Amino acid sequence: MSVLLQVEDLTVNFALRTGDLTALNGVSFALNEGERLGLVGESGAGKSVAGFAIINLISKPGYIAGGRVLFQGEEISALPQEAIRRIRGNRISMVFQDPMMTLNPVLTIGTQMVETLQAHRDIGPSEAAAIAADKLRKVHIPSPEKRLRQYPHEFSGGMRQRIIIAVALLNDPQLIIADEPTTALDVTIQAEIMDLFLELCEQSRMGLMLITHDLAVVSETTEKIAVMYAGKIVEEGRTGDVVRSPRHPYTQGLIAALPQGEHRGTRLNQIPGTMPTLTRIPPGCSFHPRCPHVMAVCARREPASLPVDYPGGGQGVVACHLFDPQRHDE
Amino acid sequence: MMNDMNDAPSAQTPPILSVRALSKVFDISGGLLDQLALKDGRLRRVKTTVKALNRVTFDIAPGETFSVVGESGCGKSTLGRTVIGLYPPNGGEVYYGGQRIDVLSPRQMLPFRRRMQMVFQDPYASLNPRKRVAAILEEPLRFHHPELTAREVGDRVKEVMEQVGGDVQWLTRLPHEFSGGQRQRISIARALVVDPEFIVADEPISALDVSIQAQILNLMMDAREQRGLTYMFIAHDLSVVAHISTRVAVMYLGSLCEVAPAETLFAAPRHPYTQALLSAIPRLGKKKSGHVRLKGEVPTPIHLPTGCVFHGRCRYADERCVREIPELLEKDGGTHVACHGVAEERI
Numbered sequence: 002m003s004v005l006l007q008v009e010d011l012t013v014n015f016a017l018r019t020g021d022l023t024a025l026n027g028v029s030f031a032l033n034e035g036e037r038l039g040l041v042g043e044s045g046a047g048k049s050v051a052g053f054a055i056i057n058l059i060s061k062p063g064y065i066a067g068g069r070v071l072f073q074g075e076e077i078s079a080l081p082q083e084a085i086r087r088i089r090g091n092r093i094s095m096v097f098q099d100p101m102m103t104l105n106p107v108l109t110i111g112t113q114m115v116e117t118l119q120a121h122r123d124i125g126p127s128e129a130a131a132i133a134a135d136k137l138r139k140v141h142i143p144s145p146e147k148r149l150r151q152y153p154h155e156f157s158g159g160m161r162q163r164i165i166i167a168v169a170l171l172n173d174p175q176l177i178i179a180d181e182p183t184t185a186l187d188v189t190i191q192a193e194i195m196d197l198f199l200e201l202c203e204q205s206r207m208g209l210m211l212i213t214h215d216l217a218v219v220s221e222t223t224e225k226i227a228v229m230y231a232g233k234i235v236e237e238g239r240t241g242d243v244v245r246s247p248r249h250p251y252t253q254g255l256i257a258a259l260p261q262g263e264h265r266g267t268r269l270n271q272i273p274g275t276m277p278t279l280t281r282i283p284p285g286c287s288f289h290p291r292c293p294h295v296m297a298v299c300a301r302r303e304p305a306s307l308p309v310d311y312p313g314g315g316q317g318v319v320a321c322h323l324f325d326p327q328r329h330d331e
Numbered sequence: 332m333m334n335d336m337n338d339a340p341s342a343q344t345p346p347i348l349s350v351r352a353l354s355k356v357f358d359i360s361g362g363l364l365d366q367l368a369l370k371d372g373r374l375r376r377v378k379t380t381v382k383a384l385n386r387v388t389f390d391i392a393p394g395e396t397f398s399v400v401g402e403s404g405c406g407k408s409t410l411g412r413t414v415i416g417l418y419p420p421n422g423g424e425v426y427y428g429g430q431r432i433d434v435l436s437p438r439q440m441l442p443f444r445r446r447m448q449m450v451f452q453d454p455y456a457s458l459n460p461r462k463r464v465a466a467i468l469e470e471p472l473r474f475h476h477p478e479l480t481a482r483e484v485g486d487r488v489k490e491v492m493e494q495v496g497g498d499v500q501w502l503t504r505l506p507h508e509f510s511g512g513q514r515q516r517i518s519i520a521r522a523l524v525v526d527p528e529f530i531v532a533d534e535p536i537s538a539l540d541v542s543i544q545a546q547i548l549n550l551m552m553d554a555r556e557q558r559g560l561t562y563m564f565i566a567h568d569l570s571v572v573a574h575i576s577t578r579v580a581v582m583y584l585g586s587l588c589e590v591a592p593a594e595t596l597f598a599a600p601r602h603p604y605t606q607a608l609l610s611a612i613p614r615l616g617k618k619k620s621g622h623v624r625l626k627g628e629v630p631t632p633i634h635l636p637t638g639c640v641f642h643g644r645c646r647y648a649d650e651r652c653v654r655e656i657p658e659l660l661e662k663d664g665g666t667h668v669a670c671h672g673v674a675e676e677r678i
Binding site: 043157189191192193254256260273275276 | 512541543567611618
């Protein structure tokens with residue numbers, strides 16, 4: 002299996018009058034060809050910033066302060082805007098949360114799809130329309146030729162999200178970055194959209210980076226999970242391992258906080274406090290004020306990313322002093 | 332405590348809230364010019380209405396956590412607002428503690444407004460941004476209890492603030508200084524401060540992060556236990572509903588499909604729509620397995636389907652379902668189902 006996407010020590014800062022704010026703090030992970038990765042975390046954890054940073058879509062006052070992104074071996078984080086534009090929407094596509102915000106309300110679906118195709122390929126309008134209709138068929142939209150002539154408001158929310166996915170598929174990308182693609186949708190529609198993602202990924206060995214706050218959705222669709230907290234990845238491993246036996250105290254708390262059918266009516270496990278805002282990240286481990294296993298060292302030193310083993314032999318990475326063999330309890 | 336929560340309410344307890352054939356219609360025809368339409372060669376005035384609630388009937392027993400679930404646009408929020416009197420119903424009856432309340436004048440309604448409170452979804456929109464927390468909490472108390480002295484009001488506000496896990500120092504601050512979870516605590520405090528018996532909570536946690544959701548759910552469950560509250564909990568997150576509810580009502584297009592004790596509903600859903608809805612819940616640590624796919628999309632509540640509102644998407648639908656509206660009928664185990672197929676025992 003060859004590596005599709007490699008993110009190394011990626012850091013994004015926002016330049017403010019009061020100084021720089023770090024929104025993404027040294028994030029590293031890799032995605033193989035045809036693999037599905039879930040990037041999970043609560044609002045403000047930096048997961049969307051990570052998605053944007055990969056395709057160099059960070060706009061001012063934000064900037065990439067360090068690290069690099071390799072896509073199929075090519076360092077795309079160093080490319081000029083002109084060159085990265087040939088990759089975006091072509092070899093890497095994005096799908097966003099709100100389909101109504103992504104589609105232009107005054108243009109037909111067909112116009113928007115043809116435009117996307119012609120931006121990347123030298124083809125005529127009828128050929129482009131044929132490709133567009135074919136992609137609509139792929140996302141199970143009935144009578145696609147007729148649908149191409151319609152406007153976004155003529156579709157329901159679930160149908161619009163299918164269209165967005167069809168747009169993302171237009172140039173046969175090797176990677177789709179989907180940022181909360183089902184959060185605005187009802188649960189029955191969500192199940193259909195996630196089915197569609199699975200089907201498409203398996204059909205064409207496409208990689209998927211699923212950014213979401215919903216652990217249950219991630220656990221059903223992805224092979225790997227990276228959990229983010231306050232701009233950092235705190236745990237990464239195979240999905241089954243992380244969900245079954247989470248190692249980082251934050252992941253443990255997050256999973257225990259979910260109502261899961263057993264122990265009905267009992268108190269849920271709650272993580273005390275709230276995630277810090279970026280202006281007030283605590284020193285040391287940013288989770289230490291909420292952590293049930295906090296030690297003296299946690300407030301002083303930022304934990305390094307350490308390898309961990311899961312029961313059953315799986316391997317992962319955890320950023321927590323508890324797993325540091327050289328740790329001295331002071 | 333935990334055991335009696337799962338028990339179905341006994342038939343002897345008189346319900347705290349009874350809703351009978353409640354209907355609500357919203358007129359969306361707009362101005363006179365919008366209403367004009369050409370029909371059979373003549374200009375006519377046409378009214379366009381949304382049928383948000385269609386003959387909804389249910390009871391809530393004291394101490395219950397009665398959840399209403401359904402997808403967006405099914406009318407669950409309208410149901411909560413109509414029950415509590417924020418919307419006047421267009422048909423049907425609402426009884427609180429045995430007394431009919433939907434026909435009361437605003438003045439006659441006053442004592443019920445203290446006993447019934449509401450918590451809203453969006454803690455950013457439901458708190459007045461220009462008032463300090465103390466003023467937000469004191470206002471309902473002063474309004475419903477004009478006999479209280481300033482000191483008594485202050486004491487009760489402090490007491491309720493502590494109960495919701497807040498700090499007395501919060502009282503001097505403005506809503507924008509708080510996070511979403513803290514604001515929702517303040518919203519709950521505002522509902523609790525007048526010492527209500529019944530709270531309609533409309534999606535109280537869906538704007539919050541997972542770790543904060545657990546805090547607010549725990550707070551609500553604690554308050555229920557300490558004060559003997561009854562909840563009508565409106566939600567779309569089915570795993571949360573499964574966790575906290577005694578009974579669950581499933582709504583589709585303004586009608587109730589199924590009302591059942593939570594345990595029964597999640598273990599053995601009867602109505603075809605409930606089956607589809609529950610099979611779509613993503614589950615932690617499970618591989619994606621086939622969910623029941625519904626054909627087509629939710630029809631518009633402007634032109635309701637004839638007969639059973641679900642018939643166009645139901646794989647069991649037959650000619651009777653197209654023709655005749657199913658009644659909510661009692662099945663074994665306290666389950667009520669509105670489905671011809673279930674009534675005829677072919678599903």
